[in-house]
Amino acid sequence: MTDSRLTVGILGAGRVGKAIAALLRTAGYDVAMAGSLDDPGTVVSADVVVLAVPLHQYRNLPDLAGTLVIDAMNYWWELDGSRPEFEDATTSSSEVVALHLPGARIVKTLNHLSGYALEELARPRGSADRIAVAVAGDDSADTEVVATLVDHMGFEPVRAGKLAYGVKFEPLTEAFGADASAAELHDMLERFWGSQRGRVVARARGL
């Protein structure tokens, strides 16, 4: 199957869900989207499902076993409330989500862009001012499928390693919210372990 024939379902019809849907439709993808009151049936049967709901909704997500899932969510305590499972530095938020979606093939990306960047800063490949987006996942083939989607959406994909390394572009990191080139984002991800947040995570993980 070529990438442009992939169908994409988006759970969450808010600012991020709508922006991602618009970019993918412009790129020629068949996109379905569902908000909290919609039947998620069409969305969950898509080839790729994007999670664009408030993170505290993760326990209410449908069964996505076997599905390639993009986690675009962040732990944002003002919206999500205090959630101990997301304040535990031993696991990235995507790993917590993965535990609740057994069998889902999760790739973390797009979460560290602002709503403004998603809406306004997409550029075709080769543009001098194209900004980069980190992509982290445990399966290299899945990660490449998602990197291609990101590329088609108008952002430069930067491979960030396994899903656990999604912690490098969560809130409280240098990469979070940065409108950076691929080289700049790569350097930010490299610098993570020397950052304050990186030291907290390393200590918690016994690294």
Ligand SMILES: NC(=O)c1ccc[n+]([C@@H]2O[C@H](COP(=O)([O-])OP(=O)(O)OC[C@H]3O[C@@H](n4cnc5c(N)ncnc54)[C@H](OP(=O)(O)O)[C@@H]3O)[C@@H](O)[C@H]2O)c1
């Ligand atoms: N805003 C940003 O700049 C930004 C950037 C990157 C990533 N993110 C992350 O992206 C996610 C969405 O953020 P947002 O700004 O788009 O939020 P938002 O504008 O509040 O939209 C959230 C959407 O999710 C829907 N929803 C809630 N629970 C659901 C469920 N169980 N099933 C299906 N849909 C559900 C809501 O529907 P109702 O309106 O019917 O409740 C709403 O359509 C968050 O995790 C956020 O951290 C945000």
